[in-house]
Amino acid sequence: MINVYNPAFQVNLSQKYYLHSADAAIITAEDRSWFKKQGxxxxGYLRHMAPxxxxxxxxxxRGIFRYLIDHGFEAFDIHNKVEYVPYSDPNAMKRDLIAHAINAALPxxxxxxxxxxxxxxQTPNVLAMQMYRISRTDEPITDDDIIAVADDLPSQTKYAEEYFPNNQLRHYQTENDVIKALHNGSADAAFMNPYLVSIYLxxxxxxxKELLEQTENLTIAVNPDDHxxxxxxxxxxxxxxxSSIHESLLRHTDESFIPSFWYFVQSHYKKFLLITALSVMLLTFIIAFAVFRTRQKRQADRIARLDFLTGLPNRRAYDERIAKLEKEPPRHCVISMIDINGLxxxxxTKGHKAGDELIRGVAECLEKTIKDPRYVGHAYYAYRIGGDEFTAIWLIDDELYLQMQETFREYVASWKGAYCDFLSISLGWASRDEFPMDSIDDLLRTADKRMYEDKAAYYCRSGIDRRKH
Known part of the structure; x- marks a missing residue:
């Protein structure tokens, strides 16, 4: 119930009490003894779950889960030999896990x-990805629509059964068969995560392609005797x-899709006919092929740095920007930390749609501020870095920033949504003008501290019990 009403609860709790602790990389003596005895x-793994x-x-x-385990064993200083057992049937893999034929199963x-x-x-989510609906039209899915699923990607079937239980499922052997069925009308819709879209479409x-609200969550299962x-x-x-997980996903997505010569010809037949007519087929093909691959990488890279709910850059893009600013500190820089009150x-009380609306509302107000004619042309970056947490970086002096902050607060005060009547935020900021000797990391800590002070003042003024809010 906590996860239903507060999706960010587990992440926030882990980040506050556990994930950034040095203890996260420690194995107890009792657990280490188990590994030494285990051999x-x-x-077990599903052989057709690229990337x-x-x-x-x-x-x-090969793939993200393989490298995740390799890195984890190295970090824990575990030297057991690991044997990977391929499966085509997820049910057979689970049966072997229950029967102790394997110690773990993924994904x-x-x-x-x-x-x-x-x-x-079952471990906590290793990957949680937004899903796309793939179809021939933009019409929403109805109960009469036939949904195509690939048997070699069992998570598609589970996803469809969980979120679209009233629809008929039509099974195909591979993902390419699913795409053919959509093209020829044998099926009306299918579901893919962004990486499969990048590989197959x-x-x-x-x-x-339409982005859906529900996510696909992939985890690892372990026999309880192997605690x-x-x-x-x-x-x-x-x-x-x-960041490492996303980089590995991009690399394995790129490895999983190596288009053949005939795939390119079928996808670009008009260009191919023109090349043939001009008798320069080989040279033009090489150039077009390179552009094709570059575009694929660019799209996958953009997806990995995008927050799908708000359209803002995500935590990975934020980390990259902070690293760049640390390396080349600007003359003027103001960092503001923003948190939603009452999410x-x-x-x-109103459901997830209301909470999502508040999160999108902050992004809308930030975008309106920077597009205000008074501030056009000034360098600005905004990111959603957590459940209800945002960071905005402004490469301006304090005087102009205070004007922009006032404009931003005006947009927040006048905001009104379909589910929520108002939007309330807590904000803290710090600048190089105020602290010329501080690093970017120091400014972040100061801005974060001031944001929490602003939030405490808000609860004090409102007379609201923060623990219940």
């Missing part, structure tokens, strides 16, 4: 209660870091 650790995990041309497992799309019913442990302008292994795997994504109450 080889057998991990997350797949069986490579050499017959070995798993089940809900925690399903895993509990099967007496297996490059250059396809006939199919429409030390479960504890280690539950912390591996924290040790590796969000939990909105989620509890």
């Amino acid at each position: 080889t650790i057998r991990i 997350f995990i797949e069986e490579g041309p050499d017959g070995k497992a 798993v799309y089940d809900t925690p209660w399903e895993s509990e019913r099967l007496h297996i442990l 490059q250059g396809d302008n006939k199919l429409k 030390p292994l479960f504890m280690a795997m539950s912390r591996m994504n924290t040790l590796w870091g969000e 939990k109450t909105a989620n509890n």
